[in-house]
Amino acid sequence: MSTAERDETRETGQDEVRQIYDPVADTPLRYRRSPAEANPPLDYEPYKSTQLRHPKEPMLYLPHSITEITGPQLDRTLHLKPSDSDLTVQGQGEPVGQRITISGHVYDTEGKPLRDTLVEIWQANAAGRYDHRWDRWAAPLDPNFHGAGRCLTDAGGRFEFTTIRPGPYPWGNHYNAWRPAHVHFSLLGRAFTQRLVTQMYFPDDPFFPYDPIFNSVRDEQARQRMISTFNIHETRPNWAQAFNWDIYLRGPAATPFEEAL
Amino acid sequence: MIFEVTPAQTVGPYFAIGLPFEDGPLIVPEGTPGLIRIRGAVYDGRGEIIPDHLIEFWQPDAEGRFADIYGYGEQSTLPGFRGFGRCGYEDGDGTYEMVTVKPGRVPGADGKLQAPHIDVTLFARGMLNRVVTRIYFADETEANASDQVLSTVPAERRHTLLAQPTQDGYSFDIRLQGPGETVFFDI
Numbered sequence: 086m087s088t089a090e091r092d093e094t095r096e097t098g099q100d101e102v103r104q105i106y107d108p109v110a111d112t113p114l115r116y117r118r119s120p121a122e123a124n125p126p127l128d129y130e131p132y133k134s135t136q137l138r139h140p141k142e143p144m145l146y147l148p149h150s151i152t153e154i155t156g157p158q159l160d161r162t163l164h165l166k167p168s169d170s171d172l173t174v175q176g177q178g179e180p181v182g183q184r185i186t187i188s189g190h191v192y193d194t195e196g197k198p199l200r201d202t203l204v205e206i207w208q209a210n211a212a213g214r215y216d217h218r219w220d221r222w223a224a225p226l227d228p229n230f231h232g233a234g235r236c237l238t239d240a241g242g243r244f245e246f247t248t249i250r251p252g253p254y255p256w257g258n259h260y261n262a263w264r265p266a267h268v269h270f271s272l273l274g275r276a277f278t279q280r281l282v283t284q285m286y287f288p289d290d291p292f293f294p295y296d297p298i299f300n301s302v303r304d305e306q307a308r309q310r311m312i313s314t315f316n317i318h319e320t321r322p323n324w325a326q327a328f329n330w331d332i333y334l335r336g337p338a339a340t341p342f343e344e345a346l
Numbered sequence: 347m348i349f350e351v352t353p354a355q356t357v358g359p360y361f362a363i364g365l366p367f368e369d370g371p372l373i374v375p376e377g378t379p380g381l382i383r384i385r386g387a388v389y390d391g392r393g394e395i396i397p398d399h400l401i402e403f404w405q406p407d408a409e410g411r412f413a414d415i416y417g418y419g420e421q422s423t424l425p426g427f428r429g430f431g432r433c434g435y436e437d438g439d440g441t442y443e444m445v446t447v448k449p450g451r452v453p454g455a456d457g458k459l460q461a462p463h464i465d466v467t468l469f470a471r472g473m474l475n476r477v478v479t480r481i482y483f484a485d486e487t488e489a490n491a492s493d494q495v496l497s498t499v500p501a502e503r504r505h506t507l508l509a510q511p512t513q514d515g516y517s518f519d520i521r522l523q524g525p526g527e528t529v530f531f532d533i
Contacts, residue, residue: 112418115455118532119351125474132356134472137391138522144532145498147478148455151412151419152404152465153533157430158415163367194349201415207364217360218436219398233364269358271365275415277404277465278533280476284355301474302353310352333349 176229182211198242213254391523395440410450
């Protein structure tokens with residue numbers, strides 16, 4: 086390993102040096118299909134609203150063409166500004182709650198970072214209340230917190246948001262149902278195949294065992310990939326706690342054989 | 347080393363806080379020559395409308411050129427062409443409307459030209475992952491007849507993928523479950 090590579094390793098805090106895509110030369114022509122247990126099923130009885138909202142016919146296999154391996158760049162459309170990624174400065178004053186940063190990288194399953202890709206988040210406030218007409222839970226709204234953020238990843242695939250730690254909240258799925266605290270994430274990746282909407286959770290949430298949405302991901306290791314980690318080293322003294330969360334989108338299929346599996 | 351993907355979770359009922367954006371349904375700017383409007387509604391297994399859904403389109407322009415994030419392939423030169431549309435509302439009535447142009451033909455996985463199509467993603471509360479479908483056009487009889495993907499769809503279900511002509515564009519409804527269930531794709 087050269088000195089430059091060691092420096093890069095130290096700088097990114099990674100065990101290995103990650104490759105940056107050459108966006109044109111390395112465009113994957115097919116994407117790897119995830120094992121079924123890596124994602125939640127659409128038909129999942131414990132989450133009651135899935136009952137009338139899941140297809141019953143089998144999904145038909147779609148071979149990947151140019152429509153599936155390309156994707157949009159919305160930077161010019163959204164005119165992103167720094168305050169879009171800081172949810173604590175979007176109101177007239179400071180929102181109530183514990184200030185946190187959420188940072189991480191967007192990778193594909195080969196570990197290659199995706200640059201310039203859109204990361205969007207939305208969340209409840211510190212009391213677990215969403216600034217949305219249909220959230221009727223009897224917890225206070227915060228006039229200084231709307232709960233939406235956007236940013237693009239940098240050249241190394243990194244994103245960072247400053248926000249307020251969201252509270253858990255009750256919902257009507259079953260008796261005494263509470264959602265673990267979470268932040269909704271939306272990713273466009275670089276290709277239609279990579280589109281992902283998910284939720285980021287916080288370490289050691291006591292509601293994990295009781296939440297059907299979290300547990301709809303049946304594989305224990307896959308569930309762990311939705312949980313952020315606390316990072317004392319990135320925590321800003323007298324200011325904000327830091328959480329890290331890396332996101333892995335589908336990567337290239339290595340061979341036609343693998344793609345067909 | 348191969349990493350595993352981050353799992354999907356439902357978009358939930360409150361996505362309108364973060365996802366819709368101004369002009370989101372404008373895949374092309376108003377006034378673009380050849381502009382069409384694609385309208386539709388989304389239904390659940392009881393045939394009832396789903397008001398809290400979020401729908402996205404991805405497509406090439408009429409010349410079959412995309413507006414790709416990293417510039418893959420020949421890029422669209424249509425002014426203001428985004429290729430991407432997003433429609434979802436805090437107070438949705440279950441319908442959507444996208445403003446676009448009819449996509450041109452692009453090669454398929456077999457190298458042959460596909461029929462004009464739009465890739466569609468649908469999210470909603472009660473859906474733990476997105477579903478993916480494709481819009482084809484009912485008035486493209488010849489192109490549709492030779493399309494590699496359409497040929498894999500059972501004949502009696504193909505109509506669920508066909509947008510029907512209207513006065514100023516097309517209509518395309520999505521049925522998540524039950525009679526006339528839309529064909530969804532494993533991508």
